[in-house]
Amino acid sequence: MSHIVFSTDPGWQPEQDNDRQQNSLFPDDGIIRLRRETKGRKGAGVICVYGIGPDQVGDVAKKLKKQLGTGGAVKKGVIEIQGDRLDQIKQWLEKAGFNVKQAGG
Numbered sequence: 001m002s003h004i005v006f007s008t009d010p011g012w013q014p015e016q017d018n019d020r021q022q023n024s025l026f027p028d029d030g031i032i033r034l035r036r037e038t039k040g041r042k043g044a045g046v047i048c049v050y051g052i053g054p055d056q057v058g059d060v061a062k063k064l065k066k067q068l069g070t071g072g073a074v075k076k077g078v079i080e081i082q083g084d085r086l087d088q089i090k091q092w093l094e095k096a097g098f099n100v101k102q103a104g105g
Contacts, residue, residue: 032093033103034086046072047086049079049093050103060096067092 004012032051038044052060054077061079065072068088072081081089086102093100 030099032098032100034090034093034100035103036084036086037080044082045084046080046082047084047089049081049089052077052079052098060093063096064089064092 030051032049035048035050037046037048049060049064057074057077057079061072061074061081064079064081068081068083068085070082070085072079074080090100090102
C-alpha cells in the first residue's frame with residue numbers, strides 16, 4: 001500500500017488516519033481506567049485517568065487536584081495526577097458516580 005508522504009501542492013492536506021483514533025489505548029465504553037505510569041518521567045510516578053469525556057475532563061481534573069492537594073495536568077484528554085494516589089483517586093471518582101477500573105499492574 002502506498003500513500004503520499006510529501007507534496008509540493010500548497011493546498012494539499014494529508015488524509016486523516018481514522019484507524020489510529022479508533023485504536024486508542026483504551027476503548028470508549030464508559031469505564032474510567034486508572035493507570036500508574038513512570039515511563040518518560042525520570043522515575044516520578046503519576047496516575048493517569050483515561051476515559052473521561054472531553055467536555056468533563058478539565059472540570060474533573062481541577063476537582064481532583066483540589067481534593068487531593070496535588071499537581072497534575074491534562075494532556076491529550078488524559079488526566080495526569082502527580083504522586084501515587086491511586087486508591088484516593090479511585091474512591092473520589094466512584095463517589096462522583098463514575099464506573100472505575102484499575103488498568104495495568
